Amino acid sequence: MTVSDAHLVPGQLVPSQRRGDDVVDWLTNGTRDERFIDNIFAQMCIRLQRAGIPVKRASLHVQINHPLWLGARILWSDGMEGSEIDRIDYDVGARSEFIGSPVSEIFHGADEIRETLTRDRALGRQHAVYDDMRAQGLTDYVAWPIFHTLGKRHCVTFATDRRDGFDEADIDALKQLLPVLALVSEIRIKNRLARTLLETYVGPHAGEMVLAGATRRGSGTTVRAAIMICDLRDFTRISDNWPRDDVIDLLNGYFDAMVEPITQHGGEILKFIGDGLLAIFPLSDPQACAKLLYAVTDARKAMAALNARNAEIGRAPLNYGIGVHLGDVMYGNIGSLSRLDFTVIGPAVNMASRMEALTKQVGRNVLLSRAFAEHLEGEFALERVGEYPVRGFSEPIELFAYEG
Known part of the structure; x- marks a missing residue:
């Protein structure tokens, strides 16, 4: 009692x-x-x-x-x-x-x-x-x-x-x-x-969905979002020649510089792919595109600070490429019967990936699509760099560079 x-x-x-x-x-x-x-x-x-x-x-x-x-x-x-x-x-x-x-x-x-x-x-x-x-x-x-x-x-x-x-x-x-x-x-x-x-x-939003019961293979939803894919340059050479612990330390420093600004500005990291990452900023937030570029600005500053610290111990500066696109993605469970991944897929994700690869050809760190630029609100200095063919897509894409 x-x-x-x-x-x-x-x-x-x-x-x-x-x-x-x-x-x-x-x-x-x-x-x-x-x-x-x-x-x-x-x-x-x-x-x-x-x-x-x-x-x-x-x-x-x-x-x-x-x-x-x-x-x-x-x-x-x-x-x-x-x-x-x-x-x-x-x-x-x-x-x-x-x-x-x-x-x-x-x-x-x-x-x-x-x-x-x-x-x-x-x-x-x-x-x-x-x-x-x-x-x-x-x-x-x-x-x-x-x-x-x-x-x-x-x-x-x-x-x-x-x-x-x-x-x-x-x-x-x-x-x-x-x-x-x-x-x-x-x-x-x-x-x-x-x-x-x-x-x-898997990220806070995806984690909430899994805990709420979104665990069935193939279950998901369509989300309109700004998509950001980032990749580190020359990582294969670094990983082949550096000691293992130095490579891990380098990657952690690089991801800290990139991830913290993304999460602070409302983005969600969905996947780390080796030395790359995939993040989305859902357009349910009217300021999603502006917040993505604020995140990019802060990430560039963080990378500059990281390179300065690396230079003090004799490491070469790290370079990276970022591709940013906008579109509909399928957000949900994909995989085998025994191993699932909660991620996003769709042509918009593929385009962002191709744009990231184009940063090497164009010679710019950050490339934005016209679809993203047209949705962007706020004062951001964008530079048109032209139209480029994209592997797997029938039409060329118009690209803008951002140096903020």
Whole structure:
């Protein structure tokens, strides 16, 4: 039976044998409609207080192996309705704030860390986190592992400012929570990780569509969009002659310079093809074409900065070509029965690809089609460079160069 908020009198403790039961029941049955573990964790701590368990501070440390960061810390303190989330970088293991910390001990195999913060500092564990908690007036601290599938370790901690610390009934009640918190947190963390990985590997819009059920082969929709294809020059020579790690570092720097401006201006990266990329700016946004050129402008600046950094370590400058076209594309699932790709196809994509190849012939980094130029709004300096035959198309295409 769950004790409702109406039955809780401030300062009144419920019987010790029921302190954890009510929160366990809520975690099990009352969190089904909450997607985010940070919200659940904050509400759990508030309910623990209402149940008479004197939690003043709590944290949940999860390792999720996100492409950019190792994990996250969810921190709750007394008086907070929600909680704070801090991302943890992959290099945390070499930092003083982690080395020798209770979370480090838990991750490395400890089953429990208990520290009485009121005793002589010289007699206790030595780490800055304990000094910080003493400075906050906390008196007792406990940390435990919580286990996800296949024994993957995470960590939860609780601290109190009660003069005598946690009593045995408090500790028992908190331990009761661990298996249920493990189940509840694993579901939410894996849901979040699935969403993040889809955003990382197929893009945010395509990821949302996949999660919404657009997973049937051949399913898709027609989208009118500005299409951008970019390719790095002389990559075959570089990859044949450079050390592997230098090639990977070069590609990552190049893609950072190109991708960040595209995503910041509302474009979506759909595919990396070796040293090339395919992006679209859907025309559902009236400013899509202008935003694409703003992205190109920022990408050119980023590439110039990257080349300057490369020059300092003796690397030759990187050159690239960009083809930009506009048209209808089929946006959806394509592939075999067991391996699908969420991408765009259509003559407009093929044309953008041919235009990118023409940048070598024309001697310009960025070529735009007339279809794109006619749809463009705003003050942009475009230079007509002529009409050129395009392989696979019966009619030549009129091209414009952009040097912004």
